[in-house]
Amino acid sequence: MAEDEQRLLCEAATNGDTEKVQTLIASGADVSYFDHDGFTPLMLAAKHGHADVVKTLLDAGAPWNALSPTNLSAGDFAMDSGHQDAFDILLNTGIQAELILGTIARKENKIGDLDGDYLEDRVSFSEDKLMDANSKAVMMAWEKPLMEAHAKAICSRGGHILNIGFGMGLVDTAIQQYSPATHTIVEAHPEVYERMRLSGWTEKENVKVVFGKWQDVVHQLDSYDGIFFDTYGEYYEDLREFHQHLPSLLKPEGIYSFFNGLCGGNAFFHVVYCQLVSLELESLGYSTQLIPLPVKDCLGEEVWEGVKHKYWQLDTYYLPVCESLEESE
Ligand SMILES: C[S@@+](CC[C@H](N)C(=O)[O-])C[C@H]1O[C@@H](n2cnc3c(N)ncnc32)[C@H](O)[C@@H]1O
Known part of the structure; x- marks a missing residue:
């Protein structure tokens, strides 16, 4: 059942069906799900230029920086397909996230990220x-x-x-x-x-x-x-x-x-x-x-x-x- 819901969410994101995306989110669909090809609903919406869906998914907590198997993020998909509105929303989200949360996250990483001194x-x-x-x-x-x-x-x-x-x-x-x-x-x-x-x-x-x-x-x-x-x-x-x-x-x-x-x-x-x-x-x-x-x-x-x-x-x-x-x- 949950698997079905995720599949439907990916489908609705691909088709730009904002209402369906909202309904599925309200009924508990996981916005950070990766489909069989390694794409999230956000990547699919960005790739097809559905800016409203991109916004809806981000508002529901979809990770803006998740990566596909070839190391592309939703923003890369929007950028490569020339979808300016979706790109702008993702860029704004990325900047806000790094401005506010980035400092905290980077400080925590500081302890274990580099290979020694x-x-x-x-x-x-x-x-x-x-x-x-x-x-x-x-x-x-x-x-x-x-x-x-x-x-x-x-x-x-x-x-x-x-x-x-x-x-x-x-x-x-x-x-x-x-x-x-x-x-x-x-x-x-x-x-x-x-x-x-x-x-x-x-x-x-x-x-x-x-x-x-x-x-x-x-x-x-x-x-x-x-x-x-x-x-x-x-x-x-x-x-x-x-x-x-x-x-x-x-x-x-x-x-x-x-x-x-x-x-x-x-x-x-x-x-x-x-x-x-x-x-x-x-x-x-x-x-x-x-x-x-x-x-x-x-x-x-x-x-x-x-x-x-x-x-x-x-x-x-x-x-x-x-x-x-x-x-x-
Ligand atoms: C990427 S290299 C610089 C390359 C240089 N721009 C060039 O044209 O060849 C970085 C240098 O910064 C030095 N370095 C690293 N941390 C430093 C620090 N905290 N203060 C001063 N130098 C540092 C490294 O030892 C290294 O020599």
Whole structure:
């Protein structure tokens, strides 16, 4: 009987029959049910563009972020099929959920999600990547064009530049091309720092290397015309925490950017997080422009050989360029 009810709910969601969906929900049908193909009623409604049904299901507690067997969410189905109304409802729900509940959930995850303390483990360098002790990539050479674009953005006002996280030094090499007045680099991993020292970064005339976690050294820093943030083994909460320091770190006319790998494995979740971070920066007084850069061509399957976690799977990278709202008006 219950199985029948769920099947009818999926059918009504597919057909856009809002009344039937409401009746079935009222009689106890499970809105988080997965059918035999691994789809929820919400995915089916989104896929067919039935915005009313999408809303009804969400109001009844259907999970907006459930994933199909191919890792697609209801929002991905709405987006891929071009159903703007259903997409907007799902996007709004995702943002609200992450704004309110996300902080709590992310804090709880913080205890068990990462593989140990990255900063205390060994790293290994090769020509095209920097890997952690769990064969996860800290940084990869395919990102070079992105790092060059980030450097161009944050150096556009000249002056004093700050970069958090050296990695393979791609962004810092690009920053040096703009001959900044000063170029401060914060790096916390002892082996990465040692490599910087051996390759002469600590001796460069306009470069100041600060060894330590940004959280521990932030109060030693100055104010800058351009800032880039790209760490590893941290959470969205850490990025948010860094943003709290922007008003004192970034000069009023300065440019801020960060590596935008937020939810890089799912197109819809990425949109949710791009919006979320933009809203959070706005509340601190910054506008965020997201510049689309195609990355499909530099990301063949062979790039990921030997890498445990494919942290980026999307065709377009959205490079954030943030500046004070007063300046951008
Ligand atoms: C993704 S890599 C940066 C890549 C760099 N943008 C490039 O162009 O090569 C991240 C770097 O941040 C460093 N890191 C991680 N946590 C940090 C923290 N809390 N403070 C400072 N650096 C940190 C890592 O050791 C690593 O070198």
